[in-house]
Amino acid sequence: MKLKTTAEHLVYLLGAHGIEYLFLNPGTDTAPVQEAVYTLTEAGLPVPAVLLSTFESVSLAAAHAYWNMTGRPQAVFVHVDAGTQNLGAMVHNVLRGRAGVVVIAGKTPYGEEEGPSGGRNAPIQWLQDVPDQPGIIRGYAKWVQEITRPDMLDRAIGRAVQVAASSPAGMAYLTVSRDVLMDPPRVDHSRVTGFPVPVPAAPDPAAVQQIAAALAAAQAPVLVTSRVGRTEAGFTAVTALADLAGLPVTGRLDTGAVNISSLHPASLPNQAAAAAAVSAADVILVVESDVPWLPAKVTLRADVQVFHVDPDPAKVSMPLWSYPVDVAVQADGAAGLAAITAELAGIAAAKPEVAERLADRVAAQRERVTARPGPEPLEGPLTPRGVMTGLNQVIDAEDIVVEEAVTNASAVYEGLERTRPGTLTGPWAPGLGWALGGALGVKLARPDRRVITVTGDGAFLFGVPTSALMMAAEWGTPFLAVILNNKGYRASRLPVYGLFPDGASARRKTAVGTRFSWAPDYPALAAACHAHGERVEKAEDLVPALRRALEAVDAGRAAVVECVTEQD
Ligand SMILES: Cc1ncc(C[n+]2csc(CCOP(=O)(O)OP(=O)(O)O)c2C)c(N)n1
Numbered sequence: 001m002k003l004k005t006t007a008e009h010l011v012y013l014l015g016a017h018g019i020e021y022l023f024l025n026p027g028t029d030t031a032p033v034q035e036a037v038y039t040l041t042e043a044g045l046p047v048p049a050v051l052l053s054t055f056e057s058v059s060l061a062a063a064h065a066y067w068n069m070t071g072r073p074q075a076v077f078v079h080v081d082a083g084t085q086n087l088g089a090m091v092h093n094v095l096r097g098r099a100g101v102v103v104i105a106g107k108t109p110y111g112e113e114e115g116p117s118g119g120r121n122a123p124i125q126w127l128q129d130v131p132d133q134p135g136i137i138r139g140y141a142k143w144v145q146e147i148t149r150p151d152m153l154d155r156a157i158g159r160a161v162q163v164a165a166s167s168p169a170g171m172a173y174l175t176v177s178r179d180v181l182m183d184p185p186r187v188d189h190s191r192v193t194g195f196p197v198p199v200p201a202a203p204d205p206a207a208v209q210q211i212a213a214a215l216a217a218a219q220a221p222v223l224v225t226s227r228v229g230r231t232e233a234g235f236t237a238v239t240a241l242a243d244l245a246g247l248p249v250t251g252r253l254d255t256g257a258v259n260i261s262s263l264h265p266a267s268l269p270n271q272a273a274a275a276a277a278v279s280a281a282d283v284i285l286v287v288e289s290d291v292p293w294l295p296a297k298v299t300l301r302a303d304v305q306v307f308h309v310d311p312d313p314a315k316v317s318m319p320l321w322s323y324p325v326d327v328a329v330q331a332d333g334a335a336g337l338a339a340i341t342a343e344l345a346g347i348a349a350a351k352p353e354v355a356e357r358l359a360d361r362v363a364a365q366r367e368r369v370t371a372r373p374g375p376e377p378l379e380g381p382l383t384p385r386g387v388m389t390g391l392n393q394v395i396d397a398e399d400i401v402v403e404e405a406v407t408n409a410s411a412v413y414e415g416l417e418r419t420r421p422g423t424l425t426g427p428w429a430p431g432l433g434w435a436l437g438g439a440l441g442v443k444l445a446r447p448d449r450r451v452i453t454v455t456g457d458g459a460f461l462f463g464v465p466t467s468a469l470m471m472a473a474e475w476g477t478p479f480l481a482v483i484l485n486n487k488g489y490r491a492s493r494l495p496v497y498g499l500f501p502d503g504a505s506a507r508r509k510t511a512v513g514t515r516f517s518w519a520p521d522y523p524a525l526a527a528a529c530h531a532h533g534e535r536v537e538k539a540e541d542l543v544p545a546l547r548r549a550l551e552a553v554d555a556g557r558a559a560v561v562e563c564v565t566e567q568d
């Protein structure tokens with residue numbers, strides 16, 4: 001096929017670079033791209049599947065979640081500055097989640113000629129012209145580029161995918177005007193090869209030796225990691241080190257992936273246990289964690305040694321990040337852990353006293369695990385922990401949970417059994433409204449798995465449920481949303497009590513701007529969006545409601561289970 005427009009070239013290049021999905025919210029700027037999808041399809045060329053989304057933040061959360069599951073960046077096409085603004089706080093989540101995504105935004109045309117040049121032919125195209133469209137996302141994107149000429153397109157797309165996927169991954173933001181999209185393409189020298197994603201950095205051998213030696217000598221080491229279990233390799237590496245060194249593992253503070261089975265004896269059961277382990281530690285190994293502990297809540301030992309392994313241990317995107325680190329190693333977390341474990345195994349093989357110390361710790365850990373609290377019984381008023389008890393009864397080990405439970409996140413991390421890598425994901429970032437789009441993205445990436453999101457009622461509403469539930473039907477990506485409905489923003493109430501314990505708000509047992517008196521009827525909202533809906537008020541009713549909802553999901557329909565809980 002002889003390509004006629006730069007838009008056709010663009011769509012071709014996206015497919016050629018392995019973009020499987022193009023999440024699209026179109027406008028006047030995207031007309032050449034929309035046409036190109038059909039012309040390429042008719043010519044038998046592979047093109048990304050185009051998924052319409054009625055709200056841009058939902059698209060971006062879906063692309064982010066897809067990255068979390070696969071490590072493969074997808075493309076989100078948005079309408080000029082307005083669509084870019086609707087990406088909203090999900091842009092921040094992409095930054096903190098180190099998610100590889102390619103966002104392409106149209107730009108209003110430069111020319112004023114009507115016709116095939118794609119120039120301005122409607123009043124809106126003057127109004128769309130703003131001084132700094134990329135400025136909307138500049139503080140968060142990893143890389144920004146405007147495609148100003150057809151002959152740079154191949155390099156711009158190749159580089160966008162390369163930059164987005166390289167570690168630490170992030171957002172590549174491209175803009176392109178409608179008239180450039182209408183320009184004749186420059187395919188004569190176009191190439192899709194030569195844009196490799198760099199292989200992950202291996203750790204420095206001397207630093208690995210130093211860390212392994214410190215772990216061999218340690219009396220009370222601890223491993224703090226949030227993200228490394230996102231991949232099977234990371235999960236395996238954490239488990240191997242815990243099995244060898246008997247060191248406790250936590251990722252509970254800034255929450256995170258299943259880094260080790262929640263049933264493994266090394267998995268610290270809650271934040272209090274994590275804080276105790278960190279304060280008592282003589283060696284702290286931090287691997288891919290942005291907030292390893294709270295300085296305000298934890299006093300470290302004076303003789304502690306802190307080691308930090310991360311693709312970006314300097315945390316360049318955080319203006320103040322000053323945890324006291326002795327040795328920082330720039331490396332992929334999984335590769336770093338595997339190297340440290342191999343080195344430590346070598347030391348243990350050579351020194352029986354080290355082998356004995358490690359074996360003692362492993363044995364001690366196994367004994368401690370028997371003392372874990374049992375599940376909360378399911379009777380009487382429903383509680384967030386009770387909801388986890390119910391979920392444990394109905395979900396399988398391989399089902400994937402998407403967490404945005406806010407003040408009840410600890411109920412999820414402490415109460416939900418998660419034993420397999422990649423079976424828990426979330427934004428783990430500041431912008432609420434990720435979970436529903438995230439659930440869509442997970443389901444796209446893992447169509448054979450069940451997807452269950454656990455959200456606060458506020459988080460659910462931030463997630464644009466009318467859009468996300470509609471998309472579940474449009475895309476054929478059903479999921480179950482479990483709402484922990486405490487009737488408002490508890491997270492925005494507790495800090496008022498915290499700062500003013502004897503204040504007017506604490507006395508009134510409420511704070512302005514945090515209670516929902518007229519929340520939607522959630523099951524009715526679900527029904528309006530083609531989803532199955534349930535409301536549960538009594539603990540005894542939970543499991544049957546969850547089962548009915550999962551039946552609906554298994555039959556291809558999204559479902560919403562509103563769990564009414566009373567919380568201060
Ligand atoms: C986009 C966005 N707006 C506002 C906030 C501030 N915020 C943080 S938590 C929260 C309340 C969340 O409510 P809900 O999901 O019901 O959880 P709960 O606090 O009740 O546990 C708000 C408004 C935010 N993080 N992101």
Ligand SMILES: [Mg+2]
Pocket residue numbers: 456457458484485486487488489490
């Ligand atoms: Mg709430």
